[in-house]
Amino acid sequence: xxxxxxxxxxxxxxxxxxxxxxxxxxxxxxxxxxxxxxxxxxxxxxxxxxxxxxxxxxxxxxxxxxxxxxxxxxxxxxxxxxxxxxxxxxxxxxxxxxxxxxxxxxxxxxxxxxxxxxxxxxxxxxxxxxxxxxxxxxxxxxxxxxxxxxxxxxxxxxxxxxxxxxxxxxxxxxxxxxxxxxxxxxxxxxxxxxxxxxxxxxxxxxxxxxxxxxxxxxxxxxxxxxxxxxxxxxxxxxxxxxxxxxxxxxxxxxxxxxxxxxxxxxxxxxxxxxxxxxxxxxxxxxxxxxxxxxxxxxxxxxxxxxxxxxxxxxxxxxxxxxxxxxxxxxxxxxxxxxxxxxxxxxxxxxxxxxxxxxxxxxxxxxxxxxxxxxxxxxxxxxxxx
Ligand SMILES: Cc1cc2nc3c(=O)[nH]c(=O)nc-3n(C[C@H](O)[C@H](O)[C@H](O)COP(=O)(O)OP(=O)(O)OC[C@H]3O[C@@H](n4cnc5c(N)ncnc54)[C@H](O)[C@@H]3O)c2cc1C
Numbered sequence: 210x211x212x213x214x215x216x217x218x219x220x221x222x223x224x225x226x227x228x229x230x231x232x233x234x235x236x237x238x239x240x241x242x243x244x245x246x247x248x249x250x251x252x253x254x255x256x257x258x259x260x261x262x263x264x265x266x267x268x269x270x271x272x273x274x275x276x277x278x279x280x281x282x283x284x285x286x287x288x289x290x291x292x293x294x295x296x297x298x299x300x301x302x303x304x305x306x307x308x309x310x311x312x313x314x315x316x317x318x319x320x321x322x323x324x325x326x327x328x329x330x331x332x333x334x335x336x337x338x339x340x341x342x343x344x345x346x347x348x349x350x351x352x353x354x355x356x357x358x359x360x361x362x363x364x365x366x367x368x369x370x371x372x373x374x375x376x377x378x379x380x381x382x383x384x385x386x387x388x389x390x391x392x393x394x395x396x397x398x399x400x401x402x403x404x405x406x407x408x409x410x411x412x413x414x415x416x417x418x419x420x421x422x423x424x425x426x427x428x429x430x431x432x433x434x435x436x437x438x439x440x441x442x443x444x445x446x447x448x449x450x451x452x453x454x455x456x457x458x459x460x461x462x463x464x465x466x467x468x469x470x471x472x473x474x475x476x477x478x479x480x481x482x483x484x485x486x487x488x489x490x491x492x493x494x495x496x497x498x499x500x501x502x503x504x505x506x507x508x509x510x511x512x513x514x515x516x517x518x519x520x521x522x523x524x525x526x527x528x529x530x531x532x533x534x535x536x537x538x539x540x541x542x543x544x545x546x547x548x549x550x551x552x553x554x555x556x557x558x559x560x561x562x563x564x565x566x567x568x569x570x571x572x573x574x575x576x577x578x579x580x581x582x583x584x585x586x587x588x589x590x591x592x593x594x
Contacts, residue, residue, distance in 0.1 A: 210503070211503065211506070211507060213506075213510060215278060215281075215510055215513060215514060216278055216282070220278055220279065220282060223275070223279055223282055224282045224286065226259060226260075226261075227261065227282055227283050227286045227287075228286055230255070230256065230259055230261060231286055231287065231290045231292060234252060234255055235252070235287075235290060235292045235294075235295060236290055236292070238252075239291075239292055239294055239416055242294045242416035243294070243415040243416045245416075246371075246408045246415065246416070246418055247294070247371055247372055247408070247416065247417070247418035248294045248295050248372075248416055248417075250327070250330070250372070252295055252327075253295075253327035253330055254326070254327040254328070255327070256295070256297060256327055257325060257326040257327030257328070258326075258327075260273045261273075261283055261297065262297060262300065262301050262324065262325050262326070262327055263300075263301045263305050263321065263324055263325035264279035264280045264283060264301060265277050265279060265280045265301065265302065265305075265306075266301070266305050266309055266321055266324075266325060267309070270308075270309060270317045270318075270321040270322070271318075271321045271322025271323075271324075271325045271326075272305070272309075272321060272325050273325065276517060277302075277451070277513070277516055277517050278513065278517060280298070280301060280302045280455075281458055281513055283297060283298070283301075284297075284298045284302070284455060284458045284459055284462070285458060285462040286462075287459075288458070288459040288460075288462035288463040288466070289462050289463070289465065289466040290466075291463070291466065291558050291561055291562050291565070292416075293413070293414040293416065293417055293561075293565045294414075294415075294416025294417055295416075296368050296369055296417055298455050298459070299331075299332070299333065299368055299369065300324060300330060300331050300369070301324075302451065302452075302455050303333060303448070303451075303452050303455065304324075304331045304332070304333050304377050305321065305324055305331075306448055306451060307377060307393065307435060307444065307448060308320055308321055308324075308377075308435070309321070310444075310447065310448075311393075311435050311436040311444055312435060313432070315432070316395065316432075316433075316435070320375060320395070324375075329374045329375055330369055330372050330373050330374055330375075331369065331373055331374070331375045331376070331377065332367050332368060332369035332370050332373035332375075332376050332377070333367070333368075333376075333377050334349075334364040334367050334370075334376045334377065334378040334379060334396075334422060335347070335364070335379045335445075336364060336365055336366045336367070337349060337362070337363060337364055337365060338363060338365045341365075341366065342574075342575060342577075342578050344379060344388075344391065344442065344445065345387040345388045345391065345442065346387070347362075347379055347380070347381060347391065348362055348363075348381065348384075349361070349362025349363065349364065349378070349379070349380045349381065349424060350362055350380060350381050350382075350384055351378075351380035351381070351382050351392060351394050351429075352382070353382065353431070354428075356430060356431050357428045357429060357430055357431060358380075358382070358394060358428070358429050358431060358433070358434070359426055359427070359428055360378070360380060360394070360396065360402070360424040360426075360427040360428075360429065361424055361425060361426060361427075362380070362423075362424050363421065363422065363423050363424070364378070364421065364422040364424075365409075365421050365422075366409065366419055366572075367419065367420050367421070367422055368417055368418070368419055368572075369417075369418060370405060370418060370419060370420025370421070370422050371405055371408050371418035371419075371420045372418055373398055374397065374398055374399075375395060375396070375397055375398065376395070376396040376398060376422070377393055377394075377395060377396075377435065378393070378394050378395075378396045378424075379391055379392075379393060379441055379445070380392055380393075380394055380441075382438050382439060383439060386439070388442035388443075389439050389442070390439060391439070391441040391442040391445075392434060392435075392436075392437075392438050392439055392440065392441040393434070393435040393436060393440075393441040393444055393445070394429060394433050394434055394435065395429070395433040395434075395435060396424075396427065396429055396433065397429075400427050400428070400429065401427065401428075402424060402425045402426050402427030402428065403422070403423070403424060403427050404422075404423045404425070405420050405421070405422055405423075406420055406421030406422065406423060407420070407421060408420055409421065411568070412564050412567065413561065413563075413564030413565040413566070413567055413568055414564075414565050414568055415564075446523070449523040449526065449527075449574075450516065450521045450522060450523045450525075450526040451516065451521075451526075452526075452573055452574075453523070453526035453527055453529065453530040453573065453574065453579075454509075454512055454513065454516055454521060454526050454529060454530075455573075456530045456533075456534060456569060456572075456573045457509050457512065457526070457529040457530045457533040457534070458509060458513070459569065460530075460533035460534045460536070460537040460566075460569055461502065461505050461506055461509045461533045461536075461537070463537055463541075463562060463565070463566065464498075464502045464505075464533075464536060464537045464540040464541075465502055465506065466562070467540050467541055467544045467558075467559060467562050468495065468498060468499060468502060468540065468544065470544070470558055470559055471495065471544040471547050471548070471559070472486075472495060474547065474548060475491050475495070475547055485547065491547060494543055494546075494547065495547075498539070498540050498543060498544070501536055501539075501540075502536065502540065505532060505533050505536055508529060508532070508533075509529060509533060512525060512526065512529045523582065524582055524583060524586040527574070527579040527582040527583055528579070528583055530573065530574065530579055531576055531579035531580065531583070534566075534569040534570045534576065535570065535576065537566045537569055538566045538567060538569070538570060540566075541559065541562050541563040541566045542563065544559055545559050545560065545563050
């Protein structure tokens with residue numbers, strides 16, 4: 210294996226803490242959480258106690274004060290363990306950065322320390338039944354009425370939607386505009402006018418709660434606006450590189466883990482007087498996947514190194530998400546095949562990983578949207594007919 214040079218001794222100590230946390234508090238319970246369709250709040254608090262939430266949020270805002278590599282370690286280890294239920298990456302590395310970069314001092318003081326302790330769980334509400342890729346066309350409205358916004362509309366597919374205390378909600382504050390009409394608003398879920406719909410039944414990531422959310426004349430003070438009114442779309446653009454890198458880290462780490470499980474399995478499984486690992490088909494399949502995952506590990510590590518220096522651009526991050534999530538699914542499919550019928554049984558981690566991986570080419574921006582971003586960067590833009 211190509212040695213990794215990203216992490217120092219302190220990071221590796223943090224990795225040990227993360228592994229112990231997963232072994233003790235996550236893996237033994239994950240199957241129960243899949244049945245419940247969500248993880249308990251006590252897990253968030255435990256993670257908070259151990260300094261695993263908001264790793265990358267500065268200490269002056271109540272965070273752990275680490276760097277993005279601490280976040281990356283947690284994301285890697287959770288992905289390796291197939292632990293898709295606890296969505297710490299969404300809370301700490303997708304929503305928290307918006308507050309850190311664009312929150313007022315009051316908003317930061319109100320939310321970040323409680324997010325770091327696990328007292329408050331957050332969700333990001335962008336997608337709507339009418340569309341998720343085309344954020345400019347969202348229909349949920351937040352119209353100004355004196356010192357308040359009145360919110361009406363509906364969101365769908367919202368991760369943590371059932372358990373969240375706080376939503377970062379994309380709304381139209383000016384419905385006559387496209388991107389320039391979009392604003393981001395912090396919405397506490399105990400406000401009148403908010404209701405949660407059903408927990409959606411998914412084909413994978415079953416321990417993750419994914420919900421519909423409804424807003425009916427819900428009022429928030431104008432102080433809940435994040436950044437400028439009409440500036441939401443621009444704010445969302447600023448975090449794209451990190452959001453896509455997070456998905457790429459998850460994808461390559463999950464693929465590495467699946468290869469490890471499969472190598473062990475084929476070495477043990479006996480048939481026709483030899484092991485499954487003795488067949489040339491098995492050897493070539495795993496050699497091929499190993500080579501591709503290795504190449505992507507190097508790509509992802511390079512993107513991480515650039516991101517720590519603030520140099521990763523959104524197009525390279527889109528490319529990284531595109532290729533890693535495509536390969537993740539291919540790895541899960543081909544590894545599952547080597548497990549035979551056992552691979553199709555839910556009790557086998559490869560079965561879960563296969564179902565979980567299907568989501569990664571959709572969530573966090575679809576593969577087609579990634580291709581569109583890359584194509585726009587490398588080709589002249591297509592003219593609309
Ligand atoms: C498990 C899960 C969790 C999720 N969590 C969240 C969350 O926490 N918050 C949130 O806001 N959303 C969340 N989503 C929603 C997710 O972001 C959307 O599903 C995704 O953005 C796609 O939107 P859509 O489903 O409406 O599909 P659509 O946007 O309707 O897309 C349908 C098809 O059209 C393709 N398409 C779109 N644009 C183009 C284009 N320009 N060129 C060519 N083809 C195109 C898409 O790639 C796709 O194949 C989650 C989704 C899932 C499945």
